Amino acid sequence: xxxINQIAAGEVVERPASVVKELVENALDAGARRVDIDxxxxxxxxxxxxxDGDGIAPDELPLAVSRHATSKIASLDDLEAVSTLGFRGEAxxxxxxxxRFVLSSRREVDAHGASLQVDGGNVGAVxxxxxxxxxxxxxxxxxxxxxxxxxxLRAERTELGHVEEWLRSLALAxxxxxxxxxxxxxxxxxxxxxxxxxxxxxxxxxRLGETLxxxxxxxxxxxxxxxxxxxxxxxxxxxVYSRASADQQYLxxxxxxxxxxxxxxxxxxxxxxxxxxGRQPAYVLFxxxxxxxxxxxxxxxxxxxxxxxxxxxxxxxxxxxxxxxxQTRAG
Ligand code: ADP
Ligand code: MG
Numbered sequence: 001x002x003x004i005n006q007i008a009a010g011e012v013v014e015r016p017a018s019v020v021k022e023l024v025e026n027a028l029d030a031g032a033r034r035v036d037i038d039x040x041x042x043x044x045x046x047x048x049x050x051x052d053g054d055g056i057a058p059d060e061l062p063l064a065v066s067r068h069a070t071s072k073i074a075s076l077d078d079l080e081a082v083s084t085l086g087f088r089g090e091a092x093x094x095x096x097x098x099x100r101f102v103l104s105s106r107r108e109v110d111a112h113g114a115s116l117q118v119d120g121g122n123v124g125a126v127x128x129x130x131x132x133x134x135x136x137x138x139x140x141x142x143x144x145x146x147x148x149x150x151x152x153l154r155a156e157r158t159e160l161g162h163v164e165e166w167l168r169s170l171a172l173a174x175x176x177x178x179x180x181x182x183x184x185x186x187x188x189x190x191x192x193x194x195x196x197x198x199x200x201x202x203x204x205x206x207r208l209g210e211t212l213x214x215x216x217x218x219x220x221x222x223x224x225x226x227x228x229x230x231x232x233x234x235x236x237x238x239x240v241y242s243r244a245s246a247d248q249q250y251l252x253x254x255x256x257x258x259x260x261x262x263x264x265x266x267x268x269x270x271x272x273x274x275x276x277x278g279r280q281p282a283y284v285l286f287x288x289x290x291x292x293x294x295x296x297x298x299x300x301x302x303x304x305x306x307x308x309x310x311x312x313x314x315x316x317x318x319x320x321x322x323x324x325x326x327q328t329r330a331g
Pocket of ligand 2: 089
């Protein structure tokens with residue numbers, strides 16, 4: 001089983017940033033309002049993620065680290081309309097098979113917390129441990145038992161950069177959550193998070209400045225359009241924003257950060273058609289699609305989705321942005 005988990009880890013766990021992604025997504029699925037991310041040596045030596053979410057019952061800790069055990073979907077019908085970030089039940093066992101791993105947790109209803117250690121896939125026994133409400137996952141010495149994978153890890157700064165880049169894309173989508181990052185014992189980043197609000201224009205607007213800078217926020221054109229059973233909202237930078245670049249292109253489908261060539265093309269086309277030919281657009285765009293019209297189970301790392309009707313999505317995005325951008329030129 002360890003071997004199978006290590007093979008799966010090859011698809012899910014590429015580097016510290018992918019571990020952080022899976023663990024923070026679990027925290028969000030558990031309803032966390034605040035997530036602390038502590039890293040050492042770019043996450044290679046240590047990744048510790050602590051959340052204030054629902055927690056896990058002591059006797060369910062072994063289940064959480066066993067393969068294809070997910071508490072998030074119960075049937076194929078659920079998979080059709082998955083609303084959580086996770087659903088494959090393979091992140092924890094994969095990560096635990098290639099690191100020294102400790103899962104600690106306590107639910108509100110339990111008097112005592114518990115923890116479970118896994119070393120390179122060898123699962124220990126559940127032990128009592130005091131823990132505030134929520135969950136902490138510690139991942140030490142990533143790939144210590146898989147030298148071939150460890151070789152591909154880059155310098156501390158590079159790995160940290162990948163973690164921070166992913167956190168920025170998450171922060172944009174979840175302005176309601178507070179994210180605090182420390183590196184080698186020093187606070188390195190903090191996204192304040194508006195705990196009172198669910199996702200709202202105000203909190204999202206502030207996040208835009210926090211993550212991509214005030215320049216972007218100042219020159220961002222607000223988009224919000226519904227039609228054809230789809231909704232596109234977010235921001236696209238106006239041409240006066242001169243620092244637009246390909247690394248300021250954020251696309252989300254139903255809250256999930258993804259890459260999609262067809263949608264990216266639609267945005268670029270709309271931008272080029274209206275007036276900004278040859279320039280890269282900068283944008284943060286959220287596309288909301290009926291979950292039954294999009295398949296999120298395309299790739300283990302969930303970087304991509306498949307639309308039932310890709311053409312319709314492409315044209316909707318193109319027309320929405322084309323219209324909004326044309327109006328700014330007219331006005
Ligand atoms: P998935 O997210 O696809 O269900 P994972 O391997 O990432 O699979 O997690 C396995 C299970 O462990 C989850 O379904 C959930 O029940 C539990 N779990 C993991 N992380 C947390 C967390 N931070 N808080 C509460 N439960 C968690
Ligand atoms: Mg998960």
